[in-house]
Amino acid sequence: MLNGSSPRIQVSVKYVDPLVAAGLTTVLSQQVDMEVVEDSGEVGDPGTATRAADRPAQVIVADYARALSLAAHREAQRRHQPAHAGARPAMKVLVVTPHDREHDVRSALEAGVDGYLELGCDVGELVCGVRQLARGARYLSQMAAAHIASSMGRSTLTCRELDVLCLVARGHSNKAVANRLDISEGTVKAHMKAILGKLNANTRTEAANIALQRGLIGERATAS
Numbered sequence: 001m002l003n004g005s006s007p008r009i010q011v012s013v014k015y016v017d018p019l020v021a022a023g024l025t026t027v028l029s030q031q032v033d034m035e036v037v038e039d040s041g042e043v044g045d046p047g048t049a050t051r052a053a054d055r056p057a058q059v060i061v062a063d064y065a066r067a068l069s070l071a072a073h074r075e076a077q078r079r080h081q082p083a084h085a086g087a088r089p090a091m092k093v094l095v096v097t098p099h100d101r102e103h104d105v106r107s108a109l110e111a112g113v114d115g116y117l118e119l120g121c122d123v124g125e126l127v128c129g130v131r132q133l134a135r136g137a138r139y140l141s142q143m144a145a146a147h148i149a150s151s152m153g154r155s156t157l158t159c160r161e162l163d164v165l166c167l168v169a170r171g172h173s174n175k176a177v178a179n180r181l182d183i184s185e186g187t188v189k190a191h192m193k194a195i196l197g198k199l200n201a202n203t204r205t206e207a208a209n210i211a212l213q214r215g216l217i218g219e220r221a222t223a224s
Contacts, residue, residue: 008035009134012057014066015096020119024061024096027123034130059092059133061126064108067095071112092133096126101215102147105140109148115139157198157216164191166217169208 011028013036015021029036037057060070071093094115095108105116115129118141125141132139140148157165160181167177174192178185192204201207211217 006033008033009130010035010037010056010058011130012037012060014060014062014070016063016066020063020096024126027126028061028130031127034127057091059094059130061094061096061130064095064097064099064104067093067097067113068108068111071108071114075112092136094129094133094139096121099215100143101213103215105144105147116144117141118143157195157211161191161195161198162211162217164188165195165207165211168192168204169212169217 011034013021013024013028015024025036028034060067062070074091074093092114093112094117095113096117096119097104098119099105100118108116115133115138117125117129117139121141129139163181164177167180172180174185174188177188181188192207195207196202196204199207199210201210208217
């Protein structure tokens with residue numbers, strides 16, 4: 001509950017889809033403890049957002065691509081910030097996205113995104129997510145949290161294993177994969193054995209399907 005001594009949470013909406021951006025802005029601006037600000041002039045309607053250069057956004061709500069870009073930029077700034085520069089920037093990034101595969105969630109968190117919600121979540125979850133991030137905590141939807149929990153007990157594929165699996169998914173033989181990656185056929189077989197074990201798959205096709213479902217390899221990897 002907002003009181004006279006509690007400043008409102010400064011939120012900025014940076015969503016590529018203008019209709020989604022308008023919806024998010026409307027919902028958040030209706031919260032008594034939040035103020036939607038347009039701190040860079042990139043997103044929002046001047047009629048519903050406040051330009052507040054002296055009050056930078058505490059939480060940015062963004063689409064997947066922009067959220068990852070913002071988080072990566074923030075992390076880069078932190079790495080190059082002099083030790084004497086004081087506290088780190090308080091800005092937090094909340095992604096709202098239709099991307100719901102394990103790899104999507106993991107990639108976002110590894111990039112530094114602080115919160116993850118799927119597009120279509122209820123209003124209460126969105127508002128709760130913004131408030132949690134403003135307090136300095138993370139916030140994951142049940143789907144995102146389940147993906148992370150289920151992946152913790154599994155070994156991740158290496159970059160080379162992913163290279164091999166992408167080519168296998170396109171129907172290439174071990175010899176063809178070896179030629180493409182300039183490695184021996186025996187090395188390809190070793191990688192495939194490791195891949196099958198990590199994905200708990202019995203065949204190459206099953207491994208490719210599992211990887212595709214989890215978002216470990218893109219759909220284009222299965223195109224010939």
